[in-house]
Amino acid sequence: MEKLKFRNIPGPKSKDLLQKAQKFEPACSLDQTPVVWDHGDGVWIWDVDGNPYIDFTSGVLVTNLGHSHKGLTKAIQKQAERLQNTYSFPTPERIEAAERLVKTLPPHLTRVFYLTTGSEATEAAIRVARRYSQKTEILSFYGAFHGRTYGAMSVGGMRNIRNKFGEMVPGSVRAPYAYCYRCIYEKTCPDCGFYCIKVLDEHLRGNSNNNLGAVMVEPYQGAAGFIFPPDGWLKALEQWTRERDLVFIVDEVQSSFGRTGRMYAIEWEDVKPDLLCLGKGLGSGLPVSALAGTDPVLEAMDPGELSSTWGGNPLCSSATLAVLTAIEQENLSNRSLEMGNYLTPILHSLQEKYPCIGDVRGRALVQGLEIVEPDDGFSPSKELTRKIVFNAAERGLLLGKVGIFGNVIRIAPPLVIKKEEIDLAMEILEQSIALALD
Missing domain, CATH: 3.90.1150.10 (Aspartate Aminotransferase, domain 1)
Incomplete structure (x- = not known):
């Protein structure tokens, strides 16, 4: 070369x-x-x-398939000639895209709701979790990036993202992530036994109003510097949430669709979230995101309570189908x-x-x-x-x-x-x- x-x-x-x-x-x-x-x-x-x-x-x-992937390009061109937007009216493309995406997910995640951006997906996850749990507090982590809209910024853990934007949405509680290279507790992994999870209850005693309903976490923190927790940490966090009957939200907007060597990063440790936020690689260049979830959690929302002007539009749905096909075939x-x-x-x-x-x-x-x-x-x-x-x-x-x-x-x-x-x-x-x- x-x-x-x-x-x-x-x-x-x-x-x-x-x-x-x-x-x-x-x-x-x-x-x-x-x-x-x-x-x-x-x-x-x-x-x-x-x-x-x-x-x-x-x-x-975003472009997991590479730039100008031929299969994706053809799918976009073909669909653009037929129909490009319907708001929330269903189309064959959207329904098929939902079916195809669900089939790639861990079997406990049975439904998906399409949106356009990662911020929309995380915002939707926050709303659904609050409705289902009937509690308003969300535990997230230092260094987290969940988007730039106000709800997403509020659960995020980077000061420069929130800097000078005034008060955030109430209900956000943050704790240290497993940033082992710069451990805030000055512990040595794995000898610490996931100390940052062990002290979560103590952390909440000083920062929570005893109204915690959900935990939101990234499998690795992208914007914070590609911070990967040690093996077993994410599974241990899941167990911690289950013991306290909390909604477990995993934000895979960045880490999904083959990026970590598995379709989803949660597959590395058989992690089973209640809600899974998806995006970026799902469209591989087109604005597509999705919220996947279990039946009990998603059914907490009444008909029409979640919608998106462009979410699941025919053009993006056709692109999603092409992306999923390419990931599988290639x-x-x-x-x-x-x-x-x-x-x-x-x-x-x-x-x-x-x-x-x-x-x-x-x-x-x-x-x-x-x-x-x-x-x-x-x-x-x-x-x-x-x-x-x-x-x-x-x-x-x-x-x-x-x-x-x-x-x-x-x-x-x-x-x-x-x-x-x-x-x-x-x-x-x-x-x-x-x-x-x-």
């Missing part, structure tokens, strides 16, 4: 468009590497100046695991070589590199992270940066990536790290 050439970014066309964007779009939407995307194919993106890039963002873990969950197993040792070899990589964590094709000050090997280095990401873009690799401290590099390519593309991307990443440290 031909190596990518160095390019000055932004290129001339990108620069002109970015200047126009600054004039007509608010700055709140302009915080990416200055590359204006033009088109894509598989794991590749071309900017408006004609420069190719390997995409290691998947559009924030065996993308297993492919994600296989490519992840190839990628992980390379990332660990970089960690051994460069002391600025404090932690490598993840599973399959969702991994994070926590970048730290090389002098002490632990202090978060947001500036070094920024340099590495920019250096990589100049050399043809698009990365993202996330994390509570803004110091984690997102490693999340489309699931269709090949080994030779991983090799090229890792070569660029190493060059970018070395240059940032120079």
